[in-house]
Amino acid sequence: MSLTRTRTGTLLATPAILYMLVFFIVPSLILFAYSFWSSASYRIVPDFQFNNYLGSLASPVFWKVTFNAIRIGLFTATVTLILSILVGYYLVYVSRSQTILYLILITWFSSYLVRIYAWRTLLGTNGVLNTVLLQLGVIDHPVSAFLFSPFAVTITLVHIYLPFCILLVVSSLSEIKRDLIDAARDLGTSLIGAFFKVIAPNAANGLIGAFMLTFILVAGDYVTPQMLGGSSGQTTGLLIADQFRKTGNWPLGAAQAFLMFGISIVLYAFITALGRATGLIVKRRAKTEREI
Amino acid sequence: MTNPKTIIDIRDGKKVFGSFTALTDINLSIRQGEILTLLGPSGCGKTTLMRLIAGFETLTSGTISIDGNDCAGTPPERRPVNMVFQRYALFPHLDVFENVAFGLKVKGLPRSEVKERVNRMLNIVQLDNFANRYIDEISGGQSQRVALARALVNGPKVLLLDEPLAALDLKIRQHMLAEMKRIHAETGATFVYVTHDQDEAMILSDRVVLMEKGRIVQIDRPEDMYARPKSLFAAKFLGETNLFDATVSAVNGIGTTAVTTAGTPFLGAETEDRHVSERIIVSIRPESLSFQGGEAAQSAEGTVEDVVFIGSRSFYTVRLDDQSPVRIQVQRNGHLALPSVGDRTRIYWDSANVIMLPHA
Amino acid sequence: MLLRIIVWAILAFLLAPLLIIVLFSFHASPSLSFPFAGFSLRWYEELFGNAQLASAVIKSLTIALLTALVTLLLGATASLAWLRFGRAGRGMIEALTVTPIALPGLFVGVSLLVLFAQSGTQLSTATIVIAHVVIAIPILIVAMKARLALFDPSLEEAARDLGASQMQTFARVTLPLIAPTLIASSILAFAVSFDEFVVTSFVAGTETTLPMYIWSMMRRTVTPLVNAISTLALFFSIAILVASWLIGQARRRSAIAGRLEQLEPLP
Numbered sequence: 076m077s078l079t080r081t082r083t084g085t086l087l088a089t090p091a092i093l094y095m096l097v098f099f100i101v102p103s104l105i106l107f108a109y110s111f112w113s114s115a116s117y118r119i120v121p122d123f124q125f126n127n128y129l130g131s132l133a134s135p136v137f138w139k140v141t142f143n144a145i146r147i148g149l150f151t152a153t154v155t156l157i158l159s160i161l162v163g164y165y166l167v168y169v170s171r172s173q174t175i176l177y178l179i180l181i182t183w184f185s186s187y188l189v190r191i192y193a194w195r196t197l198l199g200t201n202g203v204l205n206t207v208l209l210q211l212g213v214i215d216h217p218v219s220a221f222l223f224s225p226f227a228v229t230i231t232l233v234h235i236y237l238p239f240c241i242l243l244v245v246s247s248l249s250e251i252k253r254d255l256i257d258a259a260r261d262l263g264t265s266l267i268g269a270f271f272k273v274i275a276p277n278a279a280n281g282l283i284g285a286f287m288l289t290f291i292l293v294a295g296d297y298v299t300p301q302m303l304g305g306s307s308g309q310t311t312g313l314l315i316a317d318q319f320r321k322t323g324n325w326p327l328g329a330a331q332a333f334l335m336f337g338i339s340i341v342l343y344a345f346i347t348a349l350g351r352a353t354g355l356i357v358k359r360r361a362k363t364e365r366e367i
Numbered sequence: 368m369t370n371p372k373t374i375i376d377i378r379d380g381k382k383v384f385g386s387f388t389a390l391t392d393i394n395l396s397i398r399q400g401e402i403l404t405l406l407g408p409s410g411c412g413k414t415t416l417m418r419l420i421a422g423f424e425t426l427t428s429g430t431i432s433i434d435g436n437d438c439a440g441t442p443p444e445r446r447p448v449n450m451v452f453q454r455y456a457l458f459p460h461l462d463v464f465e466n467v468a469f470g471l472k473v474k475g476l477p478r479s480e481v482k483e484r485v486n487r488m489l490n491i492v493q494l495d496n497f498a499n500r501y502i503d504e505i506s507g508g509q510s511q512r513v514a515l516a517r518a519l520v521n522g523p524k525v526l527l528l529d530e531p532l533a534a535l536d537l538k539i540r541q542h543m544l545a546e547m548k549r550i551h552a553e554t555g556a557t558f559v560y561v562t563h564d565q566d567e568a569m570i571l572s573d574r575v576v577l578m579e580k581g582r583i584v585q586i587d588r589p590e591d592m593y594a595r596p597k598s599l600f601a602a603k604f605l606g607e608t609n610l611f612d613a614t615v616s617a618v619n620g621i622g623t624t625a626v627t628t629a630g631t632p633f634l635g636a637e638t639e640d641r642h643v644s645e646r647i648i649v650s651i652r653p654e655s656l657s658f659q660g661g662e663a664a665q666s667a668e669g670t671v672e673d674v675v676f677i678g679s680r681s682f683y684t685v686r687l688d689d690q691s692p693v694r695i696q697v698q699r700n701g702h703l704a705l706p707s708v709g710d711r712t713r714i715y716w717d718s719a720n721v722i723m724l725p726h727a
Numbered sequence: 728m729l730l731r732i733i734v735w736a737i738l739a740f741l742l743a744p745l746l747i748i749v750l751f752s753f754h755a756s757p758s759l760s761f762p763f764a765g766f767s768l769r770w771y772e773e774l775f776g777n778a779q780l781a782s783a784v785i786k787s788l789t790i791a792l793l794t795a796l797v798t799l800l801l802g803a804t805a806s807l808a809w810l811r812f813g814r815a816g817r818g819m820i821e822a823l824t825v826t827p828i829a830l831p832g833l834f835v836g837v838s839l840l841v842l843f844a845q846s847g848t849q850l851s852t853a854t855i856v857i858a859h860v861v862i863a864i865p866i867l868i869v870a871m872k873a874r875l876a877l878f879d880p881s882l883e884e885a886a887r888d889l890g891a892s893q894m895q896t897f898a899r900v901t902l903p904l905i906a907p908t909l910i911a912s913s914i915l916a917f918a919v920s921f922d923e924f925v926v927t928s929f930v931a932g933t934e935t936t937l938p939m940y941i942w943s944m945m946r947r948t949v950t951p952l953v954n955a956i957s958t959l960a961l962f963f964s965i966a967i968l969v970a971s972w973l974i975g976q977a978r979r980r981s982a983i984a985g986r987l988e989q990l991e992p993l994p
Binding site for chain 1: 728730731733734737738740741742744745747748751758759800801802804805807808809810811812816819820823824826827829830831832833834835837838839840841842844845857858860861864893915918922924925928929938941942945949953954957960961964965967968972
Binding site: 421422423442443444445448449450452453454456457458459460469470473474517518521 | 879881882884885886887888889890891892895899900903904
């Protein structure tokens with residue numbers, strides 16, 4: 076019975092697995108292979124050389140935009156996570172408000188482009204923000220720096236990825252029972268103390284996951300920087316996208332994509348190590364039978 | 368009842384999961400119309416044995432036959448047995464009627480027959496008025512009845528029940544036990560009942576199959592298993608008992624005498640298979656000990672250490688002069704003077720109640 | 728309470744830009760700033776004569792429908808498989824099907840672009856659907872995982888025990904039970920596909936979907952015309968979300984309806 080069970084299962088799993096192998100794994104591998112090829116005058120030649128990687132690493136432009144992407148990514152992810160924790164904490168432990176949850180879902184599913192467009196019109200020279208500030212007398216001439224700046228990019232990215240991050244945080248906090256906070260407070264910690272001593276260590280993996288996911292998605296977003304970043308808001312994502320859309324140097328774009336991927340992994344390792352060092356992440360022992 | 372037919376026969380059954388032997392040396396004949404209980408602690412293999420009969424698992428070696436037919440390779444849907452699952456496994460997308468009708472419908476029976484049989488079965492389990500309720504709209508006890516009806520309506524040769532009362536609270540559990548006996552009598556089906564609860568086994572069964580670590584250790588009527596356990600495990604698992612390490616000092620026509628390590632002699636009625644200086648365990652139930660005894664009774668002296676009153680009974684702990692503690696259960700009735708804590712007392716027992724068990 | 732105020736402030740931050748978009752889509756003047764010059768439907772009227780827009784909408788609806796169907800089929804079989812697997816099998820399905828959710832659309836888009844280029848596949852509606860399924864499946868699997876965790880495997884055993892074959896068990900027990908979540912998730916797949924821009928921009932070739940049309944307009948002009956399209960897209964997304972939620976709740980409501988028919992009280 077259990078054998079036929081597994082056999083039927085394998086049969087049923089085949090379509091989805093095959094689909095993902097062909098259209099997700101294989102393309103990723105081809106992209107990886109591409110990163111070692113070379114490109115000469117708009118023609119892509121199969122090859123095995125590291126120039127795409129070495130060239131990118133030696134290029135000041137690459138480092139400039141990558142540094143920008145990491146800075147925007149880290150800053151956005153940090154702000155997003157903090158806001159998400161506040162909302163998540165409220166939703167899980169204070170009020171199980173369905174209304175708030177649905178409002179968040181609605182923003183999550185509202186069009187990506189519409190949201191970028193919204194911020195573009197809000198922050199423009201003739202935009203809502205400038206006109207309101209002018210009328211209030213806070214400023215005497217329109218501030219053009221709202222738009223086409225790291226600030227514009229960051230606030231838009233926070234807006235775009237906050238709903239997703241909130242949902243991740245809510246799901247990781249949901250696994251921690253309210254009793255734990257009550258117990259910690261009963262034992263004499265403050266509410267904020269209870270968060271850092273009880274919730275954070277238990278939810279650490281989920282919270283770091285939410286942070287990293289937000290970081291990766293933000294750092295890889297190229298539409299927002301293109302629409303709102305101007306020249307100072309350029310990021311690696313935009314650089315990579317342009318290799319594929321404009322320059323036509325696909326191997327270079329592929330290499331830069333994998334460099335970005337590598338940087339994300341290094342960053343993840345660094346943040347996890349930091350969490351361990353500060354004691355926020357407790358290394359868990361292997362699951363005991365009780366937990367299973 | 369003189370020669371009841373065997374409905375399920377298991378020969379040399381063995382089941383291995385990877386490196387874990389779940390069942391071994393299983394030989395069991397289930398008789399038509401009886402309530403047979405598979406009793407044992409969790410992990411003893413009783414549920415696996417039931418799932419083997421239902422067809423959800425297959426034997427590693429040995430045979431199972433149902434009504435004379437070897438059913439190796441027969442999938443669960445083609446076996447003439449039905450199961451009541453531990454948490455009922457009622458279909459939440461169907462109402463009570465549709466749940467009960469499920470088995471008949473997949474067999475393609477005509478609508479009118481399905482309706483008639485389901486209604487008759489709902490009447491037997493007293494759920495006529497709940498036919499259109501959904502599963503999340505009925506109580507635990509009612510769910511239990513639906514699960515019974517859903518299985519029994521198919522007219523199974525054997526009904527398998529996997530700890531069916533475990534999810535109910537104590538009061539409903541006792542009521543459902545009585546219901547189960549009534550439904551058994553009314554349908555005449557063979558029940559195979561899995562439980563870890565000795566009380567359920569005692570109340571319900573015609574025969575009890577006691578299991579430990581994948582083996583059957585004893586098959587007996589409940590009263591015989593209680594009075595004559597064949598192993599230390601059986602003595603400990605069913606009811607409470609006093610146990611003493613002892614060495615056989617004499618075997619003769621009257622019985623076997625064994626002396627506990629603390630020095631108190633016990634004379635047991637059994638004479639077979641014992642030899643002098645064999646190490647054994649003496650078991651004597653708390654209710655087999657008393658503060659009064661006749662001429663033939665054996666006795667020992669001690670001091671009362673503790674008394675607990677539970678309703679009409681009292682539980683005493685007496686420290687014998689050889690320092691071993693003994694639990695005694697007595698019925699309280701007015702005209703008998705019972706000792707108090709600190710009193711010196713003498714306790715009595717009959718050789719018929721001394722059970723001698725092989726050393727584990 | 729302070730936290731409550733902060734939470735509602737965050738929600739205001741999330742919702743205000745969308746509301747302002749909607750507000751200015753009704754603006755009587757082409758300006759996108761205060762003072763508000765009065766309400767008008769002129770931008771919506773302008774949209775309705777637009778043939779390019781109409782064809783982009785039809786294209787997007789077609790793609791979203793196909794994406795939802797393919798995702799539904801792959802998701803249904805994967806869900807049935809999930810119920811049959813142990814920890815290791817589930818881990819494998821999850822690793823393969825959920826990972827794309829953690830990657831930027833850019834990565835998925837360029838890797839599919841190189842696949843299509845390398846295999847000589849012409850970019851078309853089909854390649855867009857293929858790409859959309861890759862990003863829709865993770866969302867469906869995540870949603871199904873939560874539902875399947877609550878699925879009692881003994882229900883399938885009970886059906887088999889009562890004489891149902893494997894196919895009958897799927898048809899009469901497993902699928903009816905997971906169908907609401909499955910359909911709700913497919914509707915989410917529809918919504919994701921309808922709104923998808925980043926991946927599409929790499930694999931669309933000469934095709935124009937609605938987001939791509941909006942994108943081209945956004946880059947050209949900043950007028951309430953874009954607001955009007957955006958507003959329609961926004962309400963369409965909300966409608967889809969509500970539909971998905973209602974279907975997810977269907978089983979609950981049928982139970983409540985059943986209770987209403989049965990007027991006698993529970994004992």
